[in-house]
Amino acid sequence: MNLEAFILGCGGMMPLPHRHLTSVLLRRDGDLFLFDCGEGTQVSLRRLNLRWKKISAIFISHTHADHVTGLPGLLMLSSQVERDEPMYIIGPPRISEYIQASMDVLDMYINYEIIVREITESGVVFEGNGFCIRAFPLRHTKPCYGYTLEEAPRPGEFYPEKALALDVPKGPLWAALQNGGTVLSASGLTVRSEDVLGPSRKGRKFSFVTDSRGFDGITENVKNSDFFVCEGMFEQALQDDAYEKGHMTAAQAAQIARDAAVKKLALIHYSPRYNEHDLNILLKEAQAVFPPTILSRDRSVYDIAYED
Numbered sequence: 001m002n003l004e005a006f007i008l009g010c011g012g013m014m015p016l017p018h019r020h021l022t023s024v025l026l027r028r029d030g031d032l033f034l035f036d037c038g039e040g041t042q043v044s045l046r047r048l049n050l051r052w053k054k055i056s057a058i059f060i061s062h063t064h065a066d067h068v069t070g071l072p073g074l075l076m077l078s079s080q081v082e083r084d085e086p087m088y089i090i091g092p093p094r095i096s097e098y099i100q101a102s103m104d105v106l107d108m109y110i111n112y113e114i115i116v117r118e119i120t121e122s123g124v125v126f127e128g129n130g131f132c133i134r135a136f137p138l139r140h141t142k143p144c145y146g147y148t149l150e151e152a153p154r155p156g157e158f159y160p161e162k163a164l165a166l167d168v169p170k171g172p173l174w175a176a177l178q179n180g181g182t183v184l185s186a187s188g189l190t191v192r193s194e195d196v197l198g199p200s201r202k203g204r205k206f207s208f209v210t211d212s213r214g215f216d217g218i219t220e221n222v223k224n225s226d227f228f229v230c231e232g233m234f235e236q237a238l239q240d241d242a243y244e245k246g247h248m249t250a251a252q253a254a255q256i257a258r259d260a261a262v263k264k265l266a267l268i269h270y271s272p273r274y275n276e277h278d279l280n281i282l283l284k285e286a287q288a289v290f291p292p293t294i295l296s297r298d299r300s301v302y303d304i305a306y307e308d
Helices: 041-047 071-080 095-105 160-165 172-178 216-222 236-244 250-259 279-289
Strands: 003-009 023-028 031-035 055-059 087-091 114-118 123-128 131-137 145-151 182-184 190-192 205-209 227-231 265-268 293-295 301-303
Touching: 003 041, 003 227, 003 265, 023 041, 041 071, 055 071, 055 123, 055 131, 071 087, 071 095, 087 095, 087 123, 095 114, 131 216, 145 216, 160 172, 172 182, 205 216, 216 227, 216 250, 227 250, 236 250, 250 265, 250 279, 250 293, 265 279, 279 293
Parallel strands: 031 055, 055 087, 087 114, 205 227, 227 265, 265 293
Antiparallel strands: 003 023, 003 301, 023 031, 123 131, 131 145, 145 205, 182 190
């Protein structure tokens, strides 16, 4: 089962010619989930030829303009195709008010159901087959949330030789055992999945954090992420400015990644003060703390693989 992250925009505050505002699409087989929807989201969706009409849920961190200005256009675009499934929009208090006001003022034609859920406490906010998405509070200048997608543990490795030794013939019974079931062998013995499987294996974890001061609560929630997308808006020399504005530096993001034992950190939400060359300042400072750090770029794609 594939799990891929598409960076649709990596900028903060204002778009630049080659940097749209923050937005990340996560594709898990046929499921598409959008995290924030900054200005330019539609452009990157088109250029990546993604099936935007399959987006089933949008998760908004907070209601500052650079994280939601792409939302009205995306909602209107979704009315141009047949859509049977509802669109879920999950976010902080007042996200419902923003969506309703946009629909009213723009006189939107919407031909599908929109279900808005405002977060009132941390925990699971969306569930699907074999995974859940959790929200947790951040520390910004207004209510703001981070998100994690966590997969359920996978069954352990299947050992065919053990099944054959227990007189279970190859075929549907093997599949039942691989899926955690219990079967009867050809000789009438009860064979459980644990008799032929190794230890359960960890599912994958994706985390998304933007617009927050660094604090221990982030570390706790993103712990053991396979792919951690986190704002690194400023260089360390501007850490006081970052704190005052409710942001963090690239080095602070890297410290969280290191302490949380994540596999890879992708910086995002760069200040417009940094041109493409200057972003290397942020990268060098982050890699000095946590070497598996990369700079996310608009329309970059990352495969999130299972552990071996």
